[in-house]
Amino acid sequence: MAIEPPFLEKYKAIFQSSASEKEKSTIVDVLEELELPLIDLGHLNLGPFETKTCIEKMARAATEWGFFQIVNHGIPEELLTRLKQEQIKVFQQPFDKKSEDNFLNLSAQSYRWGNPLATSLRNLSWSEALHITLKDISKMDEYNKLRSTIEEYSEKANVLAQRLAEHLAESLGFKASYFGENCSPSSSSLRMNRYPPCPYSSMMFGIIPHTDTDFLTIVSQDRVGGLQLERNGRWVNVKPNPKALVVNIGDFYEAYSNGVYKSITHRVIANQETERYSAAYFYCPTYETVIESCSKPSLYRKFSSKEYREQIQKDVKATGDKLSDAMAVMSLKARVCFLTLRVTLSKIIVLLKFSLDFQYCQFGCCCFNIFCNKNM
Numbered sequence: 001m002a003i004e005p006p007f008l009e010k011y012k013a014i015f016q017s018s019a020s021e022k023e024k025s026t027i028v029d030v031l032e033e034l035e036l037p038l039i040d041l042g043h044l045n046l047g048p049f050e051t052k053t054c055i056e057k058m059a060r061a062a063t064e065w066g067f068f069q070i071v072n073h074g075i076p077e078e079l080l081t082r083l084k085q086e087q088i089k090v091f092q093q094p095f096d097k098k099s100e101d102n103f104l105n106l107s108a109q110s111y112r113w114g115n116p117l118a119t120s121l122r123n124l125s126w127s128e129a130l131h132i133t134l135k136d137i138s139k140m141d142e143y144n145k146l147r148s149t150i151e152e153y154s155e156k157a158n159v160l161a162q163r164l165a166e167h168l169a170e171s172l173g174f175k176a177s178y179f180g181e182n183c184s185p186s187s188s189s190l191r192m193n194r195y196p197p198c199p200y201s202s203m204m205f206g207i208i209p210h211t212d213t214d215f216l217t218i219v220s221q222d223r224v225g226g227l228q229l230e231r232n233g234r235w236v237n238v239k240p241n242p243k244a245l246v247v248n249i250g251d252f253y254e255a256y257s258n259g260v261y262k263s264i265t266h267r268v269i270a271n272q273e274t275e276r277y278s279a280a281y282f283y284c285p286t287y288e289t290v291i292e293s294c295s296k297p298s299l300y301r302k303f304s305s306k307e308y309r310e311q312i313q314k315d316v317k318a319t320g321d322k323l324s325d326a327m328a329v330m331s332l333k334a335r336v337c338f339l340t341l342r343v344t345l346s347k348i349i350v351l352l353k354f355s356l357d358f359q360y361c362q363f364g365c366c367c368f369n370i371f372c373n374k375n376m
């Protein structure tokens with residue numbers, strides 16, 4: 001029985017209509033390969049000076065790259081190997097079984113592939129994923145070893161993610177206890193990705209460009225490579241380091257840090273010959289958690305995690321893509337920014353009687369423009 005999702009059959013129309021030269025044009029030129037800043041967490045146990053230096057290095061990477069890699073992180077190599085073995089086993093199941101509604105007794109759409117809302121090769125992902133909301137993990141049946149491995153991994157990943165989030169907050173002078181109060185393994189999720197070999201890898205993505213909807217993500221990847229990120233306006237390849245875990249800042253930490261730490265757009269290119277596996281632990285708060293920066297004036301209005309997720313879901317439904325609709329992610333930020341601006345501006349106008357245009361230019365006309373363009 002075939003294990004591969006039927007990309008070509010399901011998206012036949014897209015593959016056929018994309019036969020135009022423009023669509024066929026290559027999406028990826030040969031890109032520079034960079035090593036992410038490497039943070040040795042072992043330095044956090046060496047004394048106050050080493051700890052301080054290590055946290056500063058992490059904060060700099062989160063500010064300048066939005067990405068870094070960590071070693072001596074406390075997650076045993078053996079556990080990562082076991083997780084990968086279990087991940088391989090589950091993805092080797094026949095496609096018909098994986099796509100059953102109650103596969104693993106998890107909620108529908110835990111198993112995802114392609115992109116049901118794809119309109120072109122550019123927003124169709126050549127990958128399959130098991131996206132597990134960890135509060136549902138106890139429901140998982142049949143695959144006991146997979147479940148117990150995920151439980152063990154998510155406990156450890158949660159401790160690690162909280163530690164990283166707290167150090168990053170400490171560096172900004174923010175309250176570190178915020179993360180322990182609002183995040184737990186059951187509010188977070190684990191996305192296990194598989195990228196089958198892709199004969200069209202020069203024309204489409206393994207996973208389309210996106211930012212992550214969380215505080216931070218911990219990614220375990222194999223040695224195949226293919227992860228790319230946007231850096232100074234250019235796409236760069238991330239050099240795979242199977243000994244390290246990749247960490248990236250998500251949208252919530254960008255808002256919480258008032259834009260200091262960056263949620264960077266990234267994507268994956270599937271390999272032509274070799275399948276690739278990765279597991280992304282999304283460190284998320286509960287739905288009720290309010291995200292509001294301690295630093296003022298805030299670039300964002302305060303919003304709940306639920307509100308933001310609902311906005312993303314709407315955007316994905318409307319466009320098949322988190323980013324394609326004139327920066328869908330930015331729309332919340334733009335709206336947030338606009339509301340803050342409006343209050344500030346009306347006060348300034350009353351007080352100083354300055355011209356509106358001049359004030360908008362001073363305080364962020366680009367956010368105002370995004371807002372206007374969206375007619376909201």
Ligand SMILES: C=C1C[C@]23C[C@@]1(O)CC[C@H]2[C@@]12CC[C@H](O)[C@@](C)(C(=O)O1)[C@H]2[C@@H]3C(=O)O
Nearest residue numbers: 115191208210211212213316320321322323
């Ligand atoms: C089609 C999509 C699903 C996704 C948003 C996207 O436009 C591209 C990436 C996907 C991703 C990856 C990280 C997170 O798991 C996620 C929730 C997100 O914010 O972007 C998912 C989105 C999803 O699965 O709905």
Ligand SMILES: O=C(O)CCC(=O)C(=O)O
Nearest residue numbers: 191193221227268278280
């Ligand atoms: O596969 C990877 O390396 C990254 C996956 C990713 O970006 C995601 O699951 O959000």
Ligand SMILES: [Fe+2]
Nearest residue numbers: 210211212266
């Ligand atoms: Fe991601």
